Structure formats: C-alpha cells, structure tokens
Amino acid sequence: MIVVNTETIPGHNILEVRGLVQGNTIRAKHVGRDIAASLKNLVGGELKGYTELLTEARRQAIERMLSQADQLGANAVVNVRFTTSAVTQGAAELYAYGTAVVID
Template sequence: MIIVTTDFVPGKEIKEFKGLVRGSTVQSKHIGRDITSSFKTIVGGEIKAYTEMLDDARKKALERMTAEAESLGANAIIAMRLESSTVMGAASEIIAYGTAVTVE
C-alpha cells in the first residue's frame, strides 16, 4: 500500500477513486504512567511513556485505515492526514484518514 500526503502519487497515474478511508483509536492514560509523568513535569523533558503510547496509537490508526482501503480494492491512499483530539480528560483519539485510490 502506497500512502502519501500529497493529492497524487509521484510517477503514478490514478485510475480509480475508491473513496474516503479512515482508521482511529482512543487511548487512555495509565494511572501508573500518570504518577510517574507528573514528576517529569516538575523537572521538564520528554514524557517517554506518553510518546510511546501516542506512537502506538498512530500505528493502530494507520493499520486500520490501510485495512479499510485494501477492503475497497485500493493500492494507494492519497491526501493522508493524522489528527488527534481529546475525547475526555484522560483519553485521546488519533485518527488517520485519506482517499483510497488505485494507481498504475
């Protein structure tokens, strides 16, 4: 599966538009991570536990989007975007979306 953020795939011709595809996941904070991370906010620096959690969430969202595109018979996704939002105080949604297409 080719995934690009542009509206075209360089060197390829779009043959068919399959439609919008998306994948998302909602991740919540772990109480143990929260306690450890609260100490990190005092001294500053990267909160690695959250970096890893959000990285895993992005991977899940991309995998789900790709699976949806494959189910439509697409071999590429153009104009792919990633967004995040807060669902509630302790949970965030990561969503990946784009346009599924076939290219040659």
C-alpha cells in the same frame, strides 16, 4: 500499499478513486504514566511513555485505515491527514483519514 500525504504519488498515475477511508482509535493512559509525568514536570524533559502511546495509537489508526482501503480494492492511499481529540478524562482519540485510490 503506498501511503502518502501528498495529493498525487510521484512517478505514478491515479487511475481510479475508491473513496474516503478512515481509521480511529481511542487510547487511555494508565495511572503509572501519569505519576511519572507529574514527576517529570519538576525537572522537564521528554515524556517517553506518552510519546510511545501516541506513536503506537497513530500506527493503529493508520492500520485500520489501510484495512479499509484493502477492502475497497485500492492499492494506495493519498492525502492522508490526522486529527486528535480529547474524548474523556484520561483518554485521547487519534483519527487518520485519506483517499483510497488505484494506481498504475
């Protein structure tokens, strides 16, 4: 499965558009990370736990999007975009969407 955030795939032609595919995940962080983060606020620096959490959540959203594309019989997803939203206290939603297509 080819995934790109451009509208076309260089070197390939889009034969068919199978429609919008999407994947989301909502993740809550745990208290331990919050405590570590508030300590980090004293001295600055990267919040590795949060970086991991967001990266892992984005990966999961992409995976869910890809399994939808698979069901539609697509072999590529183009024009992938991400949005995030704060759902409730201590939780974040990551949402990935794109267009499932068939390429040559």
